[in-house]
Amino acid sequence: MLHAYTGTAVRSAERPLLDAGKGDALMRRAAWGLASVVLRELRARGPVAGSTVAALVGKGNNGGDALWALSFLRRRGADAVAVPTGKTMHEVGLAALRRAGGRVAEQVPENATLLIDGVLGTGARGGWEPPLVPEGVAVVVACDLPSGVDADTGHVAGEVIPADVTVTFGALKTGLMVGAGAHAAGRVEVVDIGLGPHLGEPDLSSLERDDALAVFAPPAWDDHKYRRGVLGVCAGSEQYPGASVLVCSSAIASGLGMVQYAGPRRAADLVLAAHPEVVAGPGVDGKAQAWVAGPGLGSDDDARRRLAEVVDACVDGGLPLVLDASALDLVSLEDLGRLRSAGCQVVLTPHQGELLRLAGRLVPEMKTTFTAVAGLDPVAAARGMARELAVVVLLKGATTVCAAPDGRTLVQNEGGAALATAGTGDCLAGLVGSALARTEHGRPSPTVEKAAAAAWLHGTAGAVAAEAGPFGASTLPSAVRHVLSGR
Numbered sequence: 001m002l003h004a005y006t007g008t009a010v011r012s013a014e015r016p017l018l019d020a021g022k023g024d025a026l027m028r029r030a031a032w033g034l035a036s037v038v039l040r041e042l043r044a045r046g047p048v049a050g051s052t053v054a055a056l057v058g059k060g061n062n063g064g065d066a067l068w069a070l071s072f073l074r075r076r077g078a079d080a081v082a083v084p085t086g087k088t089m090h091e092v093g094l095a096a097l098r099r100a101g102g103r104v105a106e107q108v109p110e111n112a113t114l115l116i117d118g119v120l121g122t123g124a125r126g127g128w129e130p131p132l133v134p135e136g137v138a139v140v141v142a143c144d145l146p147s148g149v150d151a152d153t154g155h156v157a158g159e160v161i162p163a164d165v166t167v168t169f170g171a172l173k174t175g176l177m178v179g180a181g182a183h184a185a186g187r188v189e190v191v192d193i194g195l196g197p198h199l200g201e202p203d204l205s206s207l208e209r210d211d212a213l214a215v216f217a218p219p220a221w222d223d224h225k226y227r228r229g230v231l232g233v234c235a236g237s238e239q240y241p242g243a244s245v246l247v248c249s250s251a252i253a254s255g256l257g258m259v260q261y262a263g264p265r266r267a268a269d270l271v272l273a274a275h276p277e278v279v280a281g282p283g284v285d286g287k288a289q290a291w292v293a294g295p296g297l298g299s300d301d302d303a304r305r306r307l308a309e310v311v312d313a314c315v316d317g318g319l320p321l322v323l324d325a326s327a328l329d330l331v332s333l334e335d336l337g338r339l340r341s342a343g344c345q346v347v348l349t350p351h352q353g354e355l356l357r358l359a360g361r362l363v364p365e366m367k368t369t370f371t372a373v374a375g376l377d378p379v380a381a382a383r384g385m386a387r388e389l390a391v392v393v394l395l396k397g398a399t400t401v402c403a404a405p406d407g408r409t410l411v412q413n414e415g416g417a418a419l420a421t422a423g424t425g426d427c428l429a430g431l432v433g434s435a436l437a438r439t440e441h442g443r444p445s446p447t448v449e450k451a452a453a454a455a456w457l458h459g460t461a462g463a464v465a466a467e468a469g470p471f472g473a474s475t476l477p478s479a480v481r482h483v484l485s486g487r
């Protein structure tokens with residue numbers, strides 16, 4: 001599991017060390033970490049001696065890191081060129097560069113093969129206008145974070161030079177894990193500068209492969225179908241029958257004991273044609289150990305009645321429930337209260353638009369706050385909604401944010417924009433349901449971690465599917481099987 005801290009938290013952690021007069025030592029350590037990554041990138045492309053490395057240098061400590069790194073690179077034979085973006089540069093860093101024989105230029109030299117972005121770090125306020133990067137630059141390495149990325153949120157206010165690698169200091173930053181910041185950062189490498197004892201609790205985390213696969217573990221040797229998990233699916237309608245197939249297919253592909261489908265004839269027939277192993281019927285009676293409700297349900301009286309039946313079944317049995325799509329527009333505060341009182345694990349899976357509609361209906365006094373933060377800070381939006389409704393919220397988007405009512409948050413970035421196609425959300429709902437329905441054999445995972453594991457599996461399957469070209473949602477279940485077969 002990866003853990004990230006806000007830029008603000010990292011700056012606070014630095015404070016005692018700076019007060020103790022260790023600022024220069026910290027900077028040199030950070031800069032040496034940066035230079036080491038640059039050396040590796042250069043060596044992968046040819047000899048270091050004779051190569052040209054340029055750095056865009058801002059006036060703060062981020063520029064200071066870049067200047068020190070250039071001085072180390074110069075001593076290994078590279079032509080090291082500082083390009084200031086303001087009127088001043090970090091004095092000690094500049095002196096180090098000059099002592100090493102580096103130089104200062106007004107523009108990035110045309111023959112530079114590698115560019116260090118050392119303009120803005122955790123002290124950035126708002127955006128900037130990057131210069132044109134010469135075409136010969138083969139690699140961009142960001143110092144601490146790509147300039148212009150908000151280290152606390154991942155929001156990019158203006159422009160950014162997309163990095164191939166970001167070398168970040170002290171700890172992984174939240175801004176490198178979320179949205180545009182994560183996209184601009186490229187591969188992220190963390191350089192330890194000794195902040196560990198001062199860091200405290202992480203702001204958020206991200207599941208890695210093994211964490212997610214532990215949730216979707218293969219069956220134990222003596223499992224039977226009821227012990228592996230039975231998922232109830234209340235999805236699809238006469239108008240939108242296909243959603244039922246997508247939810248069931250992805251759940252089956254993730255390896256469950258049984259899928260039970262509750263819905264109208266037409267949708268049930270489609271489900272059975274695709275998966276004769278599904279137990280289908282009009283109502284919710286059965287052995288389901290968790291339910292997914294919502295995809296393709298519609299908004300008519302029948303949809304309301306069907307959702308009410310599922311909520312009742314979950315309340316009666318204390319069963320976990322995933323509410324997705326149409327169910328997000330139908331569920332009431334009273335439903336959520338009953339589910340909470342019955343001890344049900346509840347996961348809501350909105351995208352941004354659904355989250356704002358949910359806020360408008362269920363927490364109208366917070367609508368303005370949610371509208372303000374939804375686009376800029378999806379972590380704050382998901383956390384706010386999880387806290388207000390006391391349920392786990394999985395907010396879909398370029399970064400999937402899973403937040404628990406106590407603020408614990410996981411973010412996943414595995415998928416790409418290829419997943420932005422109709423029906424993939426239905427597949428995700430099936431995977432979240434599967435994660436909740438499964439019997440746990442080892443350490444029990446918190447609900448928010450199960451939701452994040454489903455997001456990991458969904459995103460990774462999306463990446464696998466995209467390798468073969470553009471795809472539709474019905475391709476995802478086979479990619480889910482492929483991902484799980486590789487464990």
Ligand SMILES: NC(=O)C1=CN([C@@H]2O[C@H](COP(=O)(O)OP(=O)(O)OC[C@H]3O[C@@H](n4cnc5c(N)ncnc54)[C@H](O)[C@@H]3O)[C@@H](O)[C@H]2O)[C@@H](O)CC1
Pocket residue numbers: 014018022023024026027030031058059060061062063065119120121122123124125126127128143144145169193
């Ligand atoms: N303080 C230390 O000892 C350490 C600092 N570190 C580095 O220091 C960075 C933080 O340094 P600073 O606090 O100096 O902050 P930055 O270097 O991120 O930027 C601050 C400077 O940029 C200006 N600025 C802010 N926003 C701007 C904008 N939108 N356009 C133009 N100029 C803008 C500010 O007025 C200030 O002069 C970290 O990101 C990291 O790279 C690391 O070396 C670790 C140790």
